[in-house]
Amino acid sequence: MxxxxxxxxxxxxxxxxxxxxxxxxxxxxxxxxxxxxxxxxxxxxxxxxxxxxxxxxxxxxxxxxxxxxxxxxxxxxxxxxxxxxxxxxxxxxxxxxxxxxxxxxxxxxxxxxxxxxxxxxxxxxxxxxxxxxxxxxxxxxxxxxxxxxxxxxxxxxxxxxxxxxxxxxxxxxxxxxTRREVSTTDYEADPAPSAWVTREWLAERVGSFNDGGPGLVDVRVPEAYLAAAGSAALNDDHERHGHIPGAIDVHWVGNVSGRRMTEPGRLVQLYEGEAGLDRSETVVVYGDDNVDPTSTWLTLRAIGFEDVRVYDGGFSEWANADDRGRHPVETATNVVVETEGSVGGDDNSGDFSCTG
CATH class of the missing domain: 3.40.250.10 (Rhodanese-like domain)
Structure with missing residues (x-):
């Protein structure tokens, strides 16, 4: 009770x-x-x-x-x-x-x-x-x-x-x-830059992702990753559409089954077996923003991946970068790993972002 x-x-x-x-x-x-x-x-x-x-x-x-x-x-x-x-x-x-x-x-x-x-x-x-x-x-x-x-x-x-x-x-x-007031604390940050990467960190490694270099995972819906013409998934604020070269697409909703995490054995199969990620190597995740990728960040850490980082600027920053030669966008080569998942509760009604 x-x-x-x-x-x-x-x-x-x-x-x-x-x-x-x-x-x-x-x-x-x-x-x-x-x-x-x-x-x-x-x-x-x-x-x-x-x-x-x-x-x-x-x-x-x-x-x-x-x-x-x-x-x-x-x-x-x-x-x-x-x-x-x-x-x-x-x-x-x-x-x-x-x-x-x-x-x-x-x-x-x-x-x-x-x-x-x-x-x-x-x-x-x-x-x-x-x-x-x-x-x-x-x-x-x-x-x-x-x-x-x-x-x-x-x-x-x-x-x-x-x-x-x-x-x-x-x-x-x-x-x-309404929650009663709580005492505040003086929280002094001790930043952990190993938790994220920057646009320039990625730019220096273009051409190596998922091919001898770090694993790179795009967590958006496949239509956004593929730059599907006319799709509602394409962000109007982006000057370019597609994905960072070398990235594979694994939509983040596959991490969630209703209100709980997807069964761990299925997650291992998804990310190691189907996506081919190496749990002992660096993996970087990104989406349109800096919210949805954290689902994959925590999921990978939960099943034993040692070094998982978030591209906090997201594809929104990359797609609108001034130096397009240094920050290319790819549409021709595509690797989409199909996922099944659903976000229960109020998580798909404005409380949470569910579109990558």
């Missing part, structure tokens, strides 16, 4: 939320009584724990037993939008400003994560550099993984975990209403 608790309401009282919960509880009682003849199915916390448990040699993704075991010493971050956060969340969760953790700064080599802005965003909700952190959303979509990446990019020393199954994968106490 899941307990819902109003943490506070907009006026600080929690009364409005409490009345709503009482009405909902009353309705549930009537519905339950009317449904006994039809053998109403009951889901217990043990059922949820079993459904969303993470088994095998998988890093970073955890089931509901992990936060239960670490509830006294872990910070819980909600990656959804503010409306969903107010409606219902894990009790005690904090919501980090998402725009801040995707912020970038310009350098001569291209866009990179703005480590100071990202660190300030986490500090604003009381995250300290050595805190163990659990991130969740409506599923394990790309806002969750971007939050995890942002922590890694600023050198977070505590554990970084993502809740398999999202909020549906939680079987503990829930809160509603």
């Amino acid at each position: 899941v307990e819902k608790t109003p943490e506070t309401d907009d006026d600080g009282s929690g009364d409005a939320t409490r009345r709503g919960l009482l009405r909902a509880a009353a309705g549930a009682t009537v519905a339950g009584a009317a449904s006994t003849a039809g053998c109403l199915s009951v889901t217990t916390p043990a059922d949820v724990a079993a459904e969303y448990a993470v088994t095998g040699n998988v890093a970073h993704f955890v089931g509901p037993s992990w936060p239960a075991e670490h509830r006294d010493d872990a910070v819980v971050l909600d990656a959804r939008n503010a409306e969903r956060f107010r409606e219902e969340r894990i009790y005690g969760a904090r919501r980090v400003p998402f725009d801040a953790i995707t912020s970038q700064r310009s350098t001569d080599d291209g866009a990179v994560p703005d480590a100071d802005a990202v660190a300030a965003a986490f500090g604003s909700v009381g995250v300290a550099p050595d805190d163990d952190v659990l991130v969740y959303g409506a599923s394990v979509g790309s806002r969750v993984t971007r939050t995890a990446f942002a922590l890694a990019a600023i050198g977070h020393s505590g554990a970084i975990k993502a809740l398999n199954g999202g909020l549906d994968g939680w079987n503990g106490r829930l809160g509603t209403g």
